[in-house]
Every structure is written in C-alpha cells, then in structure tokens.
Amino acid sequence: MVKARVQIMPKSGVLDPQGKAIAHALASLGFSGVGEVRQGKVIDLELSETDPGKAKRAVEAMCEKLLANTLIESYRIEVQG
Amino acid sequence: MVKARVQIMPKSGVLDPQGKAIAHALASLGFSGVGEVRQGKVIDLELSETDPGKAKRAVEAMCEKLLANTLIESYRIEVQG
Numbered sequence: 001m002v003k004a005r006v007q008i009m010p011k012s013g014v015l016d017p018q019g020k021a022i023a024h025a026l027a028s029l030g031f032s033g034v035g036e037v038r039q040g041k042v043i044d045l046e047l048s049e050t051d052p053g054k055a056k057r058a059v060e061a062m063c064e065k066l067l068a069n070t071l072i073e074s075y076r077i078e079v080q081g
Numbered sequence: 082m083v084k085a086r087v088q089i090m091p092k093s094g095v096l097d098p099q100g101k102a103i104a105h106a107l108a109s110l111g112f113s114g115v116g117e118v119r120q121g122k123v124i125d126l127e128l129s130e131t132d133p134g135k136a137k138r139a140v141e142a143m144c145e146k147l148l149a150n151t152l153i154e155s156y157r158i159e160v161q162g
Contacts, residue, residue: 001116007088007123022124025147031139035082035127042088042123043103046116058112066106 002047002055008068008075009040043067052079083128083136086159087148090121095153124148133160 010016018039026034045062049055056079068075091097097119104118126143130136137160149156 009123009125019124022148026143029146031143033129033139035129036125037127038125040123040125042090042121043100044090044117044119044121046118048114048116058114062107062112065110067103 004045006043014072087124089156
C-alpha cells in the first residue's frame, strides 16, 4: 500500500477570499505582522498500488480529472513508499 | 520575513464526509484501488517575524485560537527560514 498526500493551492494571482478572511480574523485577534495568507486543500489517499512511481502517476491523473481545478489551482503530490 | 505552512487534518476517528465524497467520486470515475481518503486544509502565511522559532510559536498560537478546531483537527506547522 502507498500513501499519497496532495496539496492544492490557489495559483498566485488568483483571488483567495478564504485566505483574506483568515488574515483579517488574525489581525482582529491581535496577531500582528501577518502578511499574505493563502488557503488551500490537503488530500490524503491510501492506494492499493505498491509501486510509488505508478501510484504518483495515478494520483496525477486524479488531480487533473477531479481533485484540482488546474485553471486556478496548482497541486503538489508526495508519495510515501 | 518567514513563510509558514500549516496543514490541518481531521483527527483519526473523526468522520470526514468530504474525504468520503472524494473516494466515491474517484471510484465512479474509474479509479480503482483507492482506500481511505481524508481531506484537510493548508494555510500559507507570510510573517514579518524573522526568527523561525518565534514565528513557529506565533503560528502555534494562531492554530490554537483560530485556524484549527483542536477537538476534531490536528495541525502540523512547517516554517521556512
């Protein structure tokens, strides 16, 4: 079994209202010195595939088809053998 | 300036309907061999603090107060000097 973690972030230049909301909330709670905040998603997957290379390619296909909106989001895949 | 990344995941044992929905959607798209799927959040922060240790402690306080619901979520902080 292979475990994969996908991190999906809004591309730079894409508006991120969730990130902005967090930045405002942190400021109003008294946390100073916080600049830009961006929020994205993490998805952990357990795959029955045992070959890390094949698993990574499968997760890439999942990202392209379902997990990420590649117009506005970029993704990074980490596979733990 | 220090950049911090926070990864927030539902604790094991906590129901994760988003993860379940992703697993079902992947199966119906024909991706086989996908076991458990869990979805969490990533939050990237830019901090004006320059000391990585102080920055990490500040982000820990942010997680406890706002970013994570520590009853049902666990978080991990990475600070890039």
